Amino acid sequence: MRTMDQKLLDSLAFYSTKPNGLIPFYHKVQEEIGYIPKEFLPQIASSFNLSQAEVYGVLTFYADFRTKPPGKNIIKICRAEACQANGCHKVIEKAKETLKIDFGGTTPDGKVTLLPTFCFGNCANGPSVALNGKLYGRVDTRKIENLIHSIR
Amino acid sequence: MHTLYIAKDYSAIAVGADEVAFAVEKEAFLRNIPIRIIRTGSYGLYWLEPVIEVELEGGRRIAYGPVTEEAIGSLFDSGFLEGSDHPLCLGNLQEHPYLKKQTRLIFERIGKNDPLSLDSYIACGGFQGLKKAIELGPDKVIDQITKSGLRGRGGAAFPTGIKWKTTQRAIASQKYIVCNADEGDSGTFSDRMVMEGDPFLLIEGMAIAGFAVGADKGYIYLRSEYPLAHEVLNKAIAVCRSQGILGSPLFGSSFSFDLEVFLGAGAYVCGEETALLESLEGKRGMVRPRPPLPAVKGLWGKPTVINNVITLASVPWILSHGGEAYAAYGVNRSKGTLPVQLSGNLNYPGLVEVPFGISLRDLVYGFGGGTRSGRPLKAIQIGGPLGPYLPEHFLDILLDYEELSKIKGIVGHGGIIVFDDQTNLAFMAHYAMEFCAEESCGKCTPCRIGSTRGMELMEKILMGKGSRKELELLFDLCDTMLHASLCGLGGMTPFPVLSALRHFPEDFGYSKEEICAFAGAL
Numbered sequence: 001m002r003t004m005d006q007k008l009l010d011s012l013a014f015y016s017t018k019p020n021g022l023i024p025f026y027h028k029v030q031e032e033i034g035y036i037p038k039e040f041l042p043q044i045a046s047s048f049n050l051s052q053a054e055v056y057g058v059l060t061f062y063a064d065f066r067t068k069p070p071g072k073n074i075i076k077i078c079r080a081e082a083c084q085a086n087g088c089h090k091v092i093e094k095a096k097e098t099l100k101i102d103f104g105g106t107t108p109d110g111k112v113t114l115l116p117t118f119c120f121g122n123c124a125n126g127p128s129v130a131l132n133g134k135l136y137g138r139v140d141t142r143k144i145e146n147l148i149h150s151i152r
Numbered sequence: 153m154h155t156l157y158i159a160k161d162y163s164a165i166a167v168g169a170d171e172v173a174f175a176v177e178k179e180a181f182l183r184n185i186p187i188r189i190i191r192t193g194s195y196g197l198y199w200l201e202p203v204i205e206v207e208l209e210g211g212r213r214i215a216y217g218p219v220t221e222e223a224i225g226s227l228f229d230s231g232f233l234e235g236s237d238h239p240l241c242l243g244n245l246q247e248h249p250y251l252k253k254q255t256r257l258i259f260e261r262i263g264k265n266d267p268l269s270l271d272s273y274i275a276c277g278g279f280q281g282l283k284k285a286i287e288l289g290p291d292k293v294i295d296q297i298t299k300s301g302l303r304g305r306g307g308a309a310f311p312t313g314i315k316w317k318t319t320q321r322a323i324a325s326q327k328y329i330v331c332n333a334d335e336g337d338s339g340t341f342s343d344r345m346v347m348e349g350d351p352f353l354l355i356e357g358m359a360i361a362g363f364a365v366g367a368d369k370g371y372i373y374l375r376s377e378y379p380l381a382h383e384v385l386n387k388a389i390a391v392c393r394s395q396g397i398l399g400s401p402l403f404g405s406s407f408s409f410d411l412e413v414f415l416g417a418g419a420y421v422c423g424e425e426t427a428l429l430e431s432l433e434g435k436r437g438m439v440r441p442r443p444p445l446p447a448v449k450g451l452w453g454k455p456t457v458i459n460n461v462i463t464l465a466s467v468p469w470i471l472s473h474g475g476e477a478y479a480a481y482g483v484n485r486s487k488g489t490l491p492v493q494l495s496g497n498l499n500y501p502g503l504v505e506v507p508f509g510i511s512l513r514d515l516v517y518g519f520g521g522g523t524r525s526g527r528p529l530k531a532i533q534i535g536g537p538l539g540p541y542l543p544e545h546f547l548d549i550l551l552d553y554e555e556l557s558k559i560k561g562i563v564g565h566g567g568i569i570v571f572d573d574q575t576n577l578a579f580m581a582h583y584a585m586e587f588c589a590e591e592s593c594g595k596c597t598p599c600r601i602g603s604t605r606g607m608e609l610m611e612k613i614l615m616g617k618g619s620r621k622e623l624e625l626l627f628d629l630c631d632t633m634l635h636a637s638l639c640g641l642g643g644m645t646p647f648p649v650l651s652a653l654r655h656f657p658e659d660f661g662y663s664k665e666e667i668c669a670f671a672g673a674l
């Protein structure tokens with residue numbers, strides 16, 4: 001079973017004193033270990049003086065938070081309207097076909113997780129794709145193949 | 153020493169601005185030429201990014217773009233540091249029609265300087281609005297805002313002066329200013345550009361709001377998709393604290409203001425103000441029923457002004473130039489300027505700040521240059537994912553809240569997305585339902601269940617199995633969503649769906665006549 005390391009325990013001590021510290025703490029955990037293990041919830045709940053149902057409810061409400069470890073690399077592709085107008089469906093198809101996974105999936109070798117996003121604010125330079133947090137604009141099928149190739 | 157300017161803007165970086173800056177630095181080093189690169193916000197001529205501006209004698213700048221790493225050698229060879237000609241030379245950007253035809257009040261500084269240089273902010277008129285506000289006192293500040301005719305730029309277009317007055321009048325030990333920087337609408341990026349390109353402007357606007365209503369604490373609720381804005385805002389706040397602008401009595405008054413950034417976590421509905429407050433309190437982003445209004449009972453039950461980034465960023469100009477000067481721009485009840493964001497299938501996508509009253513055609517063709525694919529324009533979507541799809545012949549409508557509402561359109565946050573004739577509007581209608589189902593907070597049935605039902609119906613229609621019955625069900629469903637939803641997500645999703653049906657019935661496999669039978673619903 002996974003437990004919190006000292007760094008996270010310090011963060012927990014810090015954020016649990018704030019009336020709205022739960023969401024920033026979740027961000028912190030995910031930043032540190034890539035996801036938010038459900039095993040942490042009882043301890044989080046008691047530190048924040050909330051019920052387990054409450055902390056779980058917050059965790060699952062927000063699309064950013066994951067309760068399972070993602071692949072080593074995360075590719076996010078925008079599927080919102082402005083990118084659609086610039087043909088993002090072709091980029092999405094290419095990614096799914098190359099990786100042989102659907103949105104939300106992780107390749108069997110654990111290397112890549114593919115996620116949809118609703119707008120990066122890069123609409124004027126779409127289609128938009130983020131690889132491990134770095135944003136790429138004007139992405140076409142060739143560029144997405146190169147991006148995938150760069151991490152495989 | 154040569155001075156060069158390259159944008160450090162999320163969208164410019166997405167097309168290589170960092171790599172270009174690095175390559176220029178390296179090339180200059182190899183050639184033994186002393187240069188300094190100042191990273192700026194973007195002017196918003198996005199099809200030209202990455203842009204390099206070179207400063208010449210007298211401060212005039214010559215621009216080159218879009219620059220690739222491969223072009224840098226030839227730029228140096230041709231003597232671009234002296235402003236020489238080159239195939240990528242764009243001349244003086246300030247003379248570029250795209251910029252020249254704009255009226256930049258909010259964006260007047262963005263693109264020109266280092267966004268985190270307090271000195272250059274002050275040298276370019278920064279904090280004049282705040283100083284003026286303190287001189288005037290709270291009541292007169294609110295008078296100026298009321299006189300300016302400023303309406304909320306987040307989507308609901310509520311008069312800002314009235315909102316501030318309500319919070320000012322509320323009696324409470326603590327009040328808050330909350331900046332809505334959730335910018336969830338696809339096709340919008342003006343909030344991001346302000347936060348990355350002129351963060352002190354937003355801080356100044358929030359401080360003025362705080363002074364006017366008596367709130368000493370502010371939050372910026374920022375969407376997590378904007379990591380650069382997050383970084384820049386935090387740095388700007390730190391600069392202001394260290395210079396005694398935040399957290400200390402302001403400009404000789406007894407008023408002090410401080411603020412912090414709170415990061416959202418990927419929920420569109422948290423842009424809705426009451427869901428935002430729930431989220432900011434650390435909870436699930438569930439919409440609250442109204443009343444009470446947040447202006448009276450908002451964050452932790454305290455009177456709270458919630459304004460969009462652009463609303464707050466308009467405030468310093470209004471104070472420094474006067475409400476009447478602002479109201480001199482625009483038309484009818486749509487006063488001032490709006491930063492319009494042009495995107496989708498366009499030759500010249502970007503940020504265009506213009507007074508209200510310009511025609512949509514001027515925006516889409518005059519600025520945007522028509523479709524990039526060169527194919528006929530089929531539709532535009534204005535006002536974000538909850539805005540309608542309008543066909544070409546609606547483009548003569550003027551940008552004006554009331555004019556647009558006459559044709560069931562909305563200004564929203566000022567985004568316009570262009571689609572060419574390859575687009576199937578029935579797909580877009582399906583997507584609208586899917587988006588609503590995905591993002592629904594789940595509080596009310598019309599939205600939660602309705603959007604899922606709507607998706608299923610649209611799937612049937614898309615597979616060519618739509619009969620009159622499906623059409624009837626879809627109209628019924630939209631009617632329920634329109635009238636019985638608690639917030640705009642469920643309540644406005646029918647806009648894109650019904651407008652697509654009305655204007656492009658053939659995409660759904662229906663004839664005009666079949667659709668017209670439901671004219672009442674449209």
Ligand SMILES: Cc1cc2nc3c(=O)[nH]c(=O)nc-3n(C[C@H](O)[C@H](O)[C@H](O)COP(=O)(O)O)c2cc1C
Nearest residue numbers: 304305306332334335336423424425459460463640
């Ligand atoms: C579903 C939904 C999403 C919204 N998203 C945003 C948003 O991302 N940014 C924003 O400023 N306003 C958004 N709004 C509007 C806010 O509820 C609110 O009207 C606004 O923050 C008020 O500020 P303003 O008066 O300055 O516009 C949204 C509304 C709805 C119904």
Ligand code: SF4
Nearest residue numbers: 593595596599639642
């Ligand atoms: S309309 Fe949708 S998002 Fe809005 S309150 Fe109802 S369920 Fe929540």
Ligand code: FES
Nearest residue numbers: 078083120122123
């Ligand atoms: S729609 Fe894709 S980045 Fe905005």
